[in-house]
Amino acid sequence: MKSIQIFFFLYFMFNxxxxxxxxxxxxxxxxxxxxxxxxxxxxxxxxxxxxxxKNFINKIFRVKKKD
Amino acid sequence: MNKLNFEYGSFRDPAGKIFYSEDEVYxxxxxxxxKRFSFLKKDNLxxxxxxxxxxxxxxxxxxxxxxxxKIEPKKLLLKHEKINFISYPYEWTFTQLKDAALFHLxxxxxxxxxxxxxxxxxxxxxxxxxxxxxxxxxxxxxxxxEGEYWYAHKQFCENFLxxxxxxxxxxxxxxNWFRGNLEGIYTHQIAPLLSIKDFISPTLFFHIYLLNKxxxxxxxxxxxxxxxxxxxxxxxxxxxxxxxxxxRNYIQGLNNKKTISNWDKYSEKNTYNSKEEEIKxxxxxxxxxxxxxxxxxxxxxxxxxxxxxxxxxxxxNVVGVDFDLNVLDRAxxxxxxxxxxxxxxxxxxxxxxxxxxxNEVERKSFLKRSKFDAVIALALIHHLVIAKNIPLDQVIxxxxxxxxxxxxxxxxxxxxxxxxxxxxxxxxxxxxxxENFANTLSKLANIKKISLVTDTERKIYEYxxx
Numbered sequence: 001m002k003s004i005q006i007f008f009f010l011y012f013m014f015n016x017x018x019x020x021x022x023x024x025x026x027x028x029x030x031x032x033x034x035x036x037x038x039x040x041x042x043x044x045x046x047x048x049x050x051x052x053x054k055n056f057i058n059k060i061f062r063v064k065k066k067d
Numbered sequence: 068m069n070k071l072n073f074e075y076g077s078f079r080d081p082a083g084k085i086f087y088s089e090d091e092v093y094x095x096x097x098x099x100x101x102k103r104f105s106f107l108k109k110d111n112l113x114x115x116x117x118x119x120x121x122x123x124x125x126x127x128x129x130x131x132x133x134x135x136x137k138i139e140p141k142k143l144l145l146k147h148e149k150i151n152f153i154s155y156p157y158e159w160t161f162t163q164l165k166d167a168a169l170f171h172l173x174x175x176x177x178x179x180x181x182x183x184x185x186x187x188x189x190x191x192x193x194x195x196x197x198x199x200x201x202x203x204x205x206x207x208x209x210x211x212x213e214g215e216y217w218y219a220h221k222q223f224c225e226n227f228l229x230x231x232x233x234x235x236x237x238x239x240x241x242x243n244w245f246r247g248n249l250e251g252i253y254t255h256q257i258a259p260l261l262s263i264k265d266f267i268s269p270t271l272f273f274h275i276y277l278l279n280k281x282x283x284x285x286x287x288x289x290x291x292x293x294x295x296x297x298x299x300x301x302x303x304x305x306x307x308x309x310x311x312x313x314x315r316n317y318i319q320g321l322n323n324k325k326t327i328s329n330w331d332k333y334s335e336k337n338t339y340n341s342k343e344e345e346i347k348x349x350x351x352x353x354x355x356x357x358x359x360x361x362x363x364x365x366x367x368x369x370x371x372x373x374x375x376x377x378x379x380x381x382x383x384n385v386v387g388v389d390f391d392l393n394v395l396d397r398a399x400x401x402x403x404x405x406x407x408x409x410x411x412x413x414x415x416x417x418x419x420x421x422x423x424x425x426n427e428v429e430r431k432s433f434l435k436r437s438k439f440d441a442v443i444a445l446a447l448i449h450h451l452v453i454a455k456n457i458p459l460d461q462v463i464x465x466x467x468x469x470x471x472x473x474x475x476x477x478x479x480x481x482x483x484x485x486x487x488x489x490x491x492x493x494x495x496x497x498x499x500x501x502e503n504f505a506n507t508l509s510k511l512a513n514i515k516k517i518s519l520v521t522d523t524e525r526k527i528y529e530y531x532x533x
Contacts, residue, residue, distance in 0.1 A: 027292045028254075028282030029220035034299045036273060037306040 071136065075428040076191070082206045083145075093128070093136070094205070096143040104143065106210045112181055113205070121174050123196075123203045124148035150203065151362060151384050153436055156190040156226065157246035158412040158420060160396035161234050161323040164241070167193045168227035170200035172315040179308055184211040188223035190251070191430075195410055198403040214301025217310065221282075224274055225251035228314070231321055232275065233257055236265050238324035240392050242413055249424050254279045270317040323396065343521045348376055350474065350518045350527050351443065355380050358472050358531075360440035364388065366466070367447035371398035371411055377443070378409040386439075390415040416447075416465075417455040439470040445527070449478040452499050453488045459498050460507045467511050472531040477504050482523040501526070 074085035082100035086093050096104055107113040116122035128144040138144045156164055167190055175185055185207050192204040217223075229252040230241030237260060244252055258279040266272045285292035351373055355363075360383060365374040368387030378385045387409060389395050398411040414420060419433040444466055451457045466475060478485055479501060480494070489496075505528070508514055512530040519526055 026218065026221040027285040027289070027296055028278055028280075029224075030216045030218070030296050030299070031281045031285070031292065032273060032278050033216050033220060033302055033306070033310065035277070036310060037300070037302055040306055040309060 075426065076424070076430060078425070078429075080204075080206055085147075088136070090149065092147040092149050094145040094147060095136075095138060096145065096206070098141065100206055101143050103206055103209050104145070106183070107205065107208055110181070112183060112208075115181070116177075116202075116208075119177065120199065121170075121177060121202055122205065122208075123150070123194075123201050125205050145205065147203070147205075150194045150196060150201075152386050152410065152412075153194060153431070154410070154412050155246075155420065155430055156230070156251075157242045158414060158433075159242075160392055160399055160411070160413060161231065161240075162396050162399055163195070164190070164227065165231055165318060165321060167200045168223075168231060168318050169315060170202075171223070171227065172311050172318070174202055176308065176311050176315075178208060179211060179304060179311070182211050183208055184215075185219060188219035188226055190226040197406070197408065198399070198410060211304075213304060216302045217307060220310075221254070221278075222250075223314075224254055224278065227251075228274060228318070229254060229257045231318060232265075232271065233260070234323050235321040236261060236271075236324065238326045242392065246420065246423070249430060254282060268317070270313065274314070326393070343525075346518070346520050347373070347445065347527070350520070350529075351377055352380060354441070354443075354474055354529055355383065358441050360470075360472075362386075362438070362440045364437060364439040364442040364469060365409075366416070366442055366444040366469075367450070368395075368398065368411060370394045371402060371409055373443060373445060374398070374409045374411070375402065375405070375407055378407045383408060385409040386437075387411040388414045388416075388433075416451060417457060434468070437469055440472075442466065442470040442473040444473065445476040446478060446484070446525075448475060448504075449482075449485050449488070449499070453485060453492065453496055459496075459503060463504070463507045463511065467508075467530070467532060471533050472529075474527050474529055475508070476520065476525060476527045477501055479524050482521070482525055504528075 072087040074087065077083070077085040077094075080100075081097060082103055083094050083096040086095065094100075107116075113122065113125065117124055125145055125147050128138075128146050132146070133144050136144060156167070159167070170193060171185075171188060171190075178184055186209050187207050189204075189207075192202060192207055193200045194203050195201070230245055233239050233241050233244070233252060241252060254275055258275050261271065261275060266276050355377055359381070363374075363377055363383050363385045365371070365377070365385055365387040368374050368389050369391070371387045374385040374387040377383055385408060387395075387398060389398075389411065390413065392413055395411045395413055398409075401407075402409045402411065414433055420430070422428050422432045422435070423430040448459070448462050448466075451462045452459050463475075466473065480486070480489065480496075480499065501524075505514065508528060508530055512532045514528055514530055516529040517526055518529075
């Protein structure tokens with residue numbers, strides 16, 4: 001009897017993907033969108049700081065030219 | 068009051084259900100549906116959607132109409148414009164599904180700018196009216212709340228992106244796969260078929276490769292994924308719009324991978340000359356003049372030459388059916404360009420769309436949806452009898468059941484096309500003679516006219532069961 005219980009315990013332990021099959025698998029899409037949002041935000045930051053950096057460099061050269 | 072025929076396909080949404088009465092389409096709204104509909108009426112959103120040709124014409128029924136159908140006072144009744152022929156995504160060509168996908172994204176973008184959203188991404192909610200996609204499910208539109216995610220993203224991928232990518236990248240048509248699984252093509256099914264080269268595309272990398280990895284992860288540990296999701300930051304409207312635009316740009320650039328089909332060169336290589344074709348067109352013209360059909364089925368339409376001709380004669384809606392997706396796609400593109408009342412769909416007559424989905428009635432069979440006034444079946448029956456071994460009498464019975472009147476072309480065995488087909492198979496069709504054909508047809512219908520078309524004695528039989 002005990003061995004049957006152990007068998008079922010191990011069976012359900014290692015078949016987790018079936019046990020949770022009722023969960024909406026659309027959650028993957030939400031994680032993906034969060035990642036895409038993050039990538040876009042990082043991209044926006046990089047663009048912003050790149051522009052700032054470019055403006056800074058341009059300023060230096062303009063100043064030097066005036067000298 | 069006439070009998071109400073409830074639409075079995077509309078059971079999934081508790082917000083409302085469709086029924087038909089006297090050839091008209093109605094939707095009964097529950098309390099949830101009324102709430103959703105009141106949002107649509109706010110700021111004239113519904114009027115704008117109908118005006119922009121996004122949504123099928125929809126109006127609220129008056130008190131008299133509600134009484135006619137014995138609608139409870141707390142419910143609401145809507146009347147919709149009727150679509151001539153309901154088609155399903157597994158009957159569409161590549162360009163038809165692509166147009167539907169772009170339309171879905173355009174509708175989403177339009178709605179988001181008005182603080183609304185689509186609650187699902189089912190391709191079945193899109194139908195074609197005059198070759199243009201139109202949205203038919205008014206209850207799939209709801210209010211958008213700032214920060215929410217696109218919950219139907221997965222469904223969009225399965226219904227639109229994955230089938231299109233399968234055709235575009237691998238040259239495998241999606242139709243039979245889609246018909247086998249009404250939810251479309253799952254991401255975990257398409258991901259292993261794509262190569263590293265395909266995943267160089269950021270869209271495919273994110274929306275197929277990475278999505279598949281995330282889905283796998285969430286299956287292994289759903290609790291952890293759910294916890295992660297509840298701790299996620301809000302998804303900004305701008306990100307939502309960027310996502311839709313990026314998918315739109317990618318799909319816009321997709322083209323069907325070139326494959327050679329049986330009927331690709333049929334219009335160039337068919338075995339009859341232009342004089343014979345003129346005779347055929349004349350027969351069709353006389354038939355249309357005499358029978359005056361409003362809804363015509365062109366069975367085995369190929370590139371739609373006869374459908375096109377018929378649709379130009381009078382105010383006739385033509386549905387052309389063929390099993391060659393390459394020629395059908397060309398037919399659709401041409402029909403769209405010329406603004407014809409001709410809509411081509413995919414079906415193999417030896418295995419047409421059957422009743423599918425829940426209780427086998429969620430998606431109706433081709434036969435149930437084909438309420439044609441007339442059919443033309445030119446150069447068709449020899450393909451069913453000789454190529455598919457379907458007995459001649461069964462083919463005739465099937466054709467007669469599709470419409471009360473029609474044209475059937477009989478192609479004799481001595482015709483070069485039949486000869487090619489018989490050469491490898493051998494003549495195992497003793498019943499396939501004109502005499503047998505005419506006898507069977509005359510038992511089931513009145514033969515009204517017989518027209519000789521070619522020197523090889525191809526003949527067009529006009530029949531009527533009226």
